[in-house]
Amino acid sequence: MSGALFLFMAGLLAGAMNAVAGGGSFVSFPALVAMGVPAVAANASSTVALVPGTLASAWAYTTGPYRMGLVGFGGLSFRGLLVASLAGGLAGAVLLLSTPGATFDAIIPWLLLLATIVFAFGRRIGAALRARMRLGRGAALIVQFVLGVYGGYFGGAVGLMMMAAWMLLEATDLKAMNPVRTLLTSAMNIVAVLCFVAAGQVWWPQALSVLAGAAAGGYAGARIGQRLPPVVVRVVVTLVTVSMTVVFFVRAYG
Numbered sequence: 621m622s623g624a625l626f627l628f629m630a631g632l633l634a635g636a637m638n639a640v641a642g643g644g645s646f647v648s649f650p651a652l653v654a655m656g657v658p659a660v661a662a663n664a665s666s667t668v669a670l671v672p673g674t675l676a677s678a679w680a681y682t683t684g685p686y687r688m689g690l691v692g693f694g695g696l697s698f699r700g701l702l703v704a705s706l707a708g709g710l711a712g713a714v715l716l717l718s719t720p721g722a723t724f725d726a727i728i729p730w731l732l733l734l735a736t737i738v739f740a741f742g743r744r745i746g747a748a749l750r751a752r753m754r755l756g757r758g759a760a761l762i763v764q765f766v767l768g769v770y771g772g773y774f775g776g777a778v779g780l781m782m783m784a785a786w787m788l789l790e791a792t793d794l795k796a797m798n799p800v801r802t803l804l805t806s807a808m809n810i811v812a813v814l815c816f817v818a819a820g821q822v823w824w825p826q827a828l829s830v831l832a833g834a835a836a837g838g839y840a841g842a843r844i845g846q847r848l849p850p851v852v853v854r855v856v857v858t859l860v861t862v863s864m865t866v867v868f869f870v871r872a873y874g
Contacts, residue, residue, distance in 0.1 A: 623655055624829045631833025635673030639841030641853045642779020644670055646864040648830050649776055657823050659725050664816035665823045667775045667809050669830035673838030674806040680842035681799035696760045702807055704761050708768015709808030713815035716773045729872050732865040735777035740858050771808040779805050
């Protein structure tokens, strides 16, 4: 019961983080590893557990008095972004299932570090790049496909990576893009989940405990996130991502 409660609370926090800015896997994935789930299976189980939470967030963002619309970016429609996300998610999931566990353990800290750096400094990098170049629809489509591969392969902080990448392509308001981010994250994760379930990589008791918390946290986080100042969101999520990155570097190389 204590393990199930721990995973439920981790899911609650992860779902809320995903709703506000992304990065929920920085909580759910380490929690599953702490409960003894192997890294590849923990990543697959975390992805399964967080899908309902992101769907709940998308529902909260697109319904009710504070509903927000679905828009594209970089000259692409939402439909184009969705297709690229689905294709990338499938490719990433297949790649993960082909990666040995020991190799994945060594890669994890670097993926976390990449996500943390891009999220923390993406706004500044994006402003500098936009002052020197303009990227069109083709570049936006490629970027979204690569994000889909990343989401299907690791899933950790893919929401953060998506927002950071969008900042590189055009001036993007964090809160205005949240509905699109949550729906596209759900799309790439759903494709990956089908692959993980078929491959038998999901630890269901642990995944369901996280799932229950993430669904509640995802809906509540979306409602709260609509009222929080963007600077508060960025500071809180950055602190969590930095902490988990350090933990996994120590775990892998300490």
